[in-house]
Amino acid sequence: MNFTFKQLEAFLFSARLQSFSAAAVKLHTTQSAISKRLAELEESLGGPLLHRTSHGLELTQVGRELLPLAEEAQRLWQRIAHDISVDKTLRGTFRVGVTELIAMTWLTRLIQLLQKLHPQVTIEPVVDAGLTLFERLEANKLDLTVMPGTFWGQAFESIKVAEVEQVWIASPRLQIPARALKPHEFADYPVIEQPVGASKNRFYEAWRAEHGFRFGKVMLTNSTTVLRELTISGFGLSQQALDYVRPDIRSGLLRVVKSDPMPPPLVYSAVYRRDNVSPALARIVELAVKTCDFTLRASQHDVAPARALQRQRAAKRAKKPAGITRG
Template structure:
């Protein structure tokens, strides 16, 4: 029996993506090459592994038996290539999904460092809401997502890369008490939040319900940048990443609104499918943990963040 890693690889991706063309795109080859490799594998084993249907590929009983073994072979191949090869440079194209806050802070440094370490690795960043990124993971359109959350299911590897304080913020011009607001008092003020689909909403949903936070007038936006601008302009109270808006607080554009209790830190995790067997993902997760820093805005030199906005009256924080 003369099986090859390439045949098993073609079968794995074609079975998971239910399409020869999608598998070919993932592996940077042609649809005919995918189909040929799977056909050769079927001839060698003497069984049908995938049914070709108008709706796409359907895995057979024999295919279901082979799939976990084929996935094991891919993990072994990756280990051989990574641990034994004299060339430790990672290769390939990977789509990484991040939220807007990451894109505005440390994503550029992450990509630059990754290119320095592995010049033959190509990264395609996707910026979107967390729940949309997770849908991309489910459909194999994204290889790795970094977003708020601590657990995304048993089928996914979830690793904490960092966290950020996400307190309530408002313009100093809003007439808010200096004392800590009780959860029910938030119903007296307009609230700004991110639109449905933000993993941030999912992260805080249970905590807010547990402590009885009530909101009457809510404005939603799908942009962190717009959320910050609306808050500075006095449209309402919002939750903003403290590390990111410290220059705005220092400039008197924003103030922290205390609550009793205060929101817990928001955890950011790197998430990828358990069946995505690439050592590059583990390296990227480790690099993400090293570089995760929400305090430095992208393309803003140190010390210029405050100067980028006109200074207003300094307000007390609290």
């Protein structure tokens, strides 16, 4: 029996992604190279490991026995490459799933910081609803997701990134009482919600049921931007991150609607498969915790530093003594 790690790696990613072409993209090679390595591995082991179906590649009995060993070999190879090598540079391309709110606030800063500290690590961001992102993570189409939720099963590691204060908000034109609404009173007002695929809904589902929240007319939108705009326009009240809508509250476009009880903080977690951890992936999670901040919208990231620089220059000019002219 004589096979290489590249052959084992070709099998591992073909099995995870259920596709030779997807494995080729992940390993930065060609589909023919992946097929060749797998054929050589199968010849060395004396039997087929994968077979094609209408749903993609599926493991044979031998393949199912080999998969956990291949995953263990990959983890050991990563440790050797990082711990023993003189070059400790982190590298690799990682598919990271985020919700729209993250994409509109701190995702840009995460990518910028990562490029600065680890230029050979690349993030390929995917923006979608939380539950859809988790389905992609389950199918090995993502390496990491950052989304609401705390526990996603024994096969997944969940690292808390942040706790985000959530509040009910509405346009002042709805004339909702200033006092705290009881859960059953929410049925008297239109509510704007995200669809079932939003992991935020799953996070609050049990809490709302426990306290008897009831909604009457509900308008659904899968866009955080549209959710905010509809709320500002007075179509209904919604539940959103306080940090994100704080500028709208200060400007009078929105107001906080109190409830009894108020929603608990929404926990955002970085979630990845336990069998797919690497030093680079762990570093991405660490930087996600560091940069997570919903107070700035993406369009403000470049504007705020520029305005600060303008203010500094204006202050210096104001302090500069007037020149003396000679006559």
